[in-house]
Amino acid sequence: MSVHTETKKVTTHTLQRMKANGEKISMLTAYDFSFAKIIDGAGIDVILVGDSASNVMAGHETTLPITLEQMIYHAQSVIRGTNRCFVVVDLPFGTYQSNSEVALASAIRIMKETGGHSIKLEGGEEVIDSIKKIVGAGIPVMGHLGLTPQSIYKFGTYSVRAKEEAEADKLRRDIKLLEEAGCFAVVLEKIPAILAKEVTQSVQIPTIGIGAGGDCDGQVLVMHDMLGINTEFKPRFLRQYANIHQLATDAVSAYIKDVKEKSFPNEQESY
Numbered sequence: 377m378s379v380h381t382e383t384k385k386v387t388t389h390t391l392q393r394m395k396a397n398g399e400k401i402s403m404l405t406a407y408d409f410s411f412a413k414i415i416d417g418a419g420i421d422v423i424l425v426g427d428s429a430s431n432v433m434a435g436h437e438t439t440l441p442i443t444l445e446q447m448i449y450h451a452q453s454v455i456r457g458t459n460r461c462f463v464v465v466d467l468p469f470g471t472y473q474s475n476s477e478v479a480l481a482s483a484i485r486i487m488k489e490t491g492g493h494s495i496k497l498e499g500g501e502e503v504i505d506s507i508k509k510i511v512g513a514g515i516p517v518m519g520h521l522g523l524t525p526q527s528i529y530k531f532g533t534y535s536v537r538a539k540e541e542a543e544a545d546k547l548r549r550d551i552k553l554l555e556e557a558g559c560f561a562v563v564l565e566k567i568p569a570i571l572a573k574e575v576t577q578s579v580q581i582p583t584i585g586i587g588a589g590g591d592c593d594g595q596v597l598v599m600h601d602m603l604g605i606n607t608e609f610k611p612r613f614l615r616q617y618a619n620i621h622q623l624a625t626d627a628v629s630a631y632i633k634d635v636k637e638k639s640f641p642n643e644q645e646s647y
């Protein structure tokens with residue numbers, strides 16, 4: 377008799393059910409096989425292969441330079457490290473804004489070449505045709521409103537969005553449009569907690585907050601920030617759960633010392 381143990385995989389339906397049951401959704405970014413394996417193994421619900429890879433993996437100042445090919449490489453690596461969680465892959469800047477045909481072609485490449493489970497793109501009304509087209513092809517779409525880093529040169533700063541009534545009103549309209557267009561969830565980045573609570577209650581689909589208070593249906597953080605790999609970025613919304621920068625620095629310093637002092641490798645570490 378063979379014993380068959382099956383891991384229950386997270387799907388868009390799981391996330392929908394979690395919102396309905398009031399169970400919070402946990403989401404973190406990952407960009408490579410090894411960390412994806414750790415994060416999935418720890419029991420995360422969703423991994424986002426974020427275009428923040430442009431910042432934390434490639435060292436760019438913004439998310440704009442990363443290419444579709446580079447996102448595909450990161451997503452392929454993450455998929456190989458995951459078993460249970462739902463994987464969302466960002467469509468990078470320039471791969472969906474021009475028209476809905478281009479957007480669909482980009483989304484299809486992500487799905488076909490990476491094995492990812494869905495895509496995410498930034499914006500509201502401006503990208504609604506693209507969202508409809510992608511959803512129409514059977515690809516789950518996560519929206520992203522509030523601070524949308526691909527528009528940093530329009531905003532000028534990374535400060536809190538939708539503090540003014542006109543921008544808050546647009547966000548209220550946009551989240552409804554995203555829901556009607558078929559998005560299965562929406563990221564709300566850096567907006568007032570009271571607005572995030574209001575719009576979260578106004579839609580049936582889950583909202584995932586980053587700097588948007590505790591009333592979103594889930595939370596997302598950039599892995600490098602919450603693990604303290606990247607220690608220069610310390611916004612108010614960030615909770616740092618480890619100091620990997622210090623741990624890694626100490627480990628590397630100890631290794632250098634051992635090599636210099638000829639105590640590594642020792643006899644047991646040699647053949």
Ligand code: KIV
Pocket residue numbers: 405424425426427428429466563565586596598
């Ligand atoms: O790319 C990213 O990491 C993101 C999160 C900040 C939501 O979009």
